[in-house]
Amino acid sequence: MFCLGIESTAHTFGIGIVSDRGEILSNVSSIYKPPKGWGIKPTDAAQHHKKISQTLLKKSLKLAKKTLKDIELVAFSQGPGLPPCLHTGLNFAKQLKKPLIGVNHCIAHIEIAKLLTGAKDPITLYVSGANTQILGFTEGRYRCFGETMDIGAGNALDKFGREIGLSFPAGPKIERLAKKGKYTELPYVVKGMDLSFSGIVTAALNKFKKGTPIEDLCFSIQEIFFSMLTEVTERALAHTGKKEVLLTGGVAANKRLKEMLEIMCKERKAKFYTVPKEFAGDNGAMIAWTGTLAYKSGMKTKEEVLPRQRTDEVDVEWI
Ligand code: AMP
Ligand code: MG
Numbered sequence: 083m084f085c086l087g088i089e090s091t092a093h094t095f096g097i098g099i100v101s102d103r104g105e106i107l108s109n110v111s112s113i114y115k116p117p118k119g120w121g122i123k124p125t126d127a128a129q130h131h132k133k134i135s136q137t138l139l140k141k142s143l144k145l146a147k148k149t150l151k152d153i154e155l156v157a158f159s160q161g162p163g164l165p166p167c168l169h170t171g172l173n174f175a176k177q178l179k180k181p182l183i184g185v186n187h188c189i190a191h192i193e194i195a196k197l198l199t200g201a202k203d204p205i206t207l208y209v210s211g212a213n214t215q216i217l218g219f220t221e222g223r224y225r226c227f228g229e230t231m232d233i234g235a236g237n238a239l240d241k242f243g244r245e246i247g248l249s250f251p252a253g254p255k256i257e258r259l260a261k262k263g264k265y266t267e268l269p270y271v272v273k274g275m276d277l278s279f280s281g282i283v284t285a286a287l288n289k290f291k292k293g294t295p296i297e298d299l300c301f302s303i304q305e306i307f308f309s310m311l312t313e314v315t316e317r318a319l320a321h322t323g324k325k326e327v328l329l330t331g332g333v334a335a336n337k338r339l340k341e342m343l344e345i346m347c348k349e350r351k352a353k354f355y356t357v358p359k360e361f362a363g364d365n366g367a368m369i370a371w372t373g374t375l376a377y378k379s380g381m382k383t384k385e386e387v388l389p390r391q392r393t394d395e396v397d398v399e400w401i
Contacts, residue, residue: 083101083102083154083155083374084099084100084101084102084107084146084148084152084153084154084155085099085100085101085102085153085154085155085156085157085370085371085373085374085377086098086099086142086153086155086156086157086178086180086366086370087099087100087156087157087158087185087366087367087368087369087370087371087372087373088156088157088158088159088171088174088175088366088369089111089159089171089187089190089364089365089366089368089369090131090158090159090163090167090168090170090171090174091159091161091162091163091164091167091168091171091187091364092122092127092163092164092167092211092212092364093113093114093115093122093127093211093364094111094112094113094114094363094364094365095111095112095113095114095130095131095134095135095138095170095171096109096110096111096112096138096364096365096366096367096369097109097110097111097138097139097141097142097366098110098142098365098366098367098368098369098370098371099142099143099145099146099148099153099366099367099370100367100370100371100374102374102378104197104371106367106371107145107146107147107148108141108142108143108145108146108367109142109360109361109365109366109367110138110141110142110145110366111138111364111365111366112130112134112138114126114127114130114131115250116250118249119244122164124164124165124166124167125166127164127166127167128164128166128167128169128170131167131170131171131174132170132174135170135174142366150178153178153180154180154181155180155181155182155183155373155374155377156175156178156180156181156182156183156373157175157182157183157184157185157369157370157372157373157374157376157377158171158172158174158175158182158183158184158185158369158373159171159184159185159187159190159369160172160184160185160186160187160383160386160387160388160391161186161187161387161388161389161390161391162186162187162188162388162389162390162391162392163187163387163389164389165387165389168387168389169387171387172385172386172387176385181377182383182385183373183376183377183381183382183383184383184384184385184386184387184388185369185372185373185376186372186391186393186396187364187369188208188213188215188217188224188393189224189372189393189396189398190368190369190371190372191206191208191210191330191331191357191368192206192208192217192224192328192330193368193371193372193375194330194357194361194365194367194368194371194372195328195330195355195357195361196328197371198357198358198361199328199355199356199357199358200355201326201328201353201355202326203218203219203324203325203326204218204324204326204327204328204355205217205218205227205315205318205319205322205324205326205327205328206218206224206327206328206329206330207311207315207327207328207329207330207331207343208330208331209234209235209236209311209329209330209331209332209333209334209339210234210236210331210332210333210363210364211234211236211237211240211251211332212233212234212236212237213230213234213331214229214230214234214235214236214277214279214311215228215229215230215393216228216229216275216311216314216315216318217393217394218318218322218324219398219401220322222397222398222399222401223394223395223396223397223398224393224394224396224398225394226392226393226394227275227314227317227318227321227322228274228275228276228277228314228317228318229276229277230276230277230278230279231273231276231277231278232278232279232280233279233280234279235277235279235307235311235333236251236253236331236332236333238279238280238282238283238307239252239253239256239303239307239333240252240253241280241283242256242283242286242287242299242303243255243256245287245290246287246290246296246299251332253332253333253335253336254335256300256303256304257300257304257336257337257338259296259297259300259301260297260300260301260304260338261301262297262301263295263296263297263298263299263300263301263302264297264298264301265298265301265302265305266289266294266298266299266302267302268282268285268286268289268302268303268306269281269282269285269306270282270306270309270310271310272310272313272314275314275317275318276314277310277311277314279307282303282306282307283303286299286302286303304336304338304339305338308336308338308339308342309342311339311342311343312339312342312343312346315327315343315346316346316350319350319352320350324352325351325352325353326352326353326354326355327343327346327347327352327353327354327355328355328356328357329343329354329355329356329357330356330357330362331362331363332362332363334356334357334362335359335362340354340356375400376399376400378400379399379400380399381397381399381400
């Protein structure tokens with residue numbers, strides 16, 4: 083069976099085609115970029131998605147060497163996400179006139195990473211622009227053991243970067259500058275299992291205004307953010323007794339974050355996995371694969387979008 087998956091929660095419109103044996107036949111996407119100095123305007127992103135959809139459909143089928151007739155199932159990203167973008171994805175999915183299944187975006191990030199790394203039952207650290215969650219499967223759902231109480235770590239890095247003159251996405255640029263920096267004190271904000279990033283950004287910007295070199299601020303913001311993430315991930319491992327850590331989401335590209343997690347895993351004799359870069363950010367293949375798992379387990383979903391759907395609200399019947 084072949085499934086076509088559509089990702090459209092935010093800046094990325096992606097289409098992927100996978101087989102039910104977990105072969106990825108194609109994975110194409112187009113990213114909406116807001117004008118310089120601006121954040122995403124949801125209706126503009128949705129327009130971008132609508133405009134590009136037919137082109138990407140053709141491209142994905144061609145790459146997969148399939149026609150629409152070969153596709154038996156269409157999976158769409160149901161939420162969480164920006165409502166206009168989610169609706170564009172669902173409307174496009176409906177036009178294809180196939181059985182439809184809705185997929186939770188965050189769970190899709192976990193499932194594609196499990197497929198590609200071979201991780202079986204990990205604690206997942208999912209760190210992207212908009213999301214930061216520490217997740218693990220127990221009793222029928224992906225439980226959220228910890229999460230950000232304000233913005234995602236990626237957005238926090240981007241916001242800090244924007245204010246000190248780095249273009250979007252700032253994460254990779256901060257990583258480069260950090261190599262030349264030394265530590266300057268910033269707040270460390272972990273409350274139980276939850277984290278908060280925006281106050282740290284404010285503190286770093288205050289230091290910037292007082293003349294602290296940006297290299298030092300980039301180094302320190304990374305050390306603080308990634309120590310916080312590693313601390314909560316370690317505690318989730320300890321409490322659940324799981325033996326694997328899986329890193330996914332756009333910030334998974336950062337070498338320093340990987341290094342810290344690797345050290346922690348080594349000390350705890352846990353295995354450490356990182357999703358391959360191509361599948362770290364939002365993509366259609368992850369929706370197609372998770373839709374396949376859900377469909378084969380007999381799950382059904384309504385043809386609706388759920389902009390505020392939480393990871394731990396979804397019953398996972400395929401595990
Ligand atoms: P996503 O939302 O999953 O597409 O991820 C995008 C986010 O990942 C943006 O906030 C980027 O700044 C961040 N990002 C990408 N590469 C890196 C990196 N090398 N270090 C830190 N953050 C990164
Ligand atoms: Mg994402």
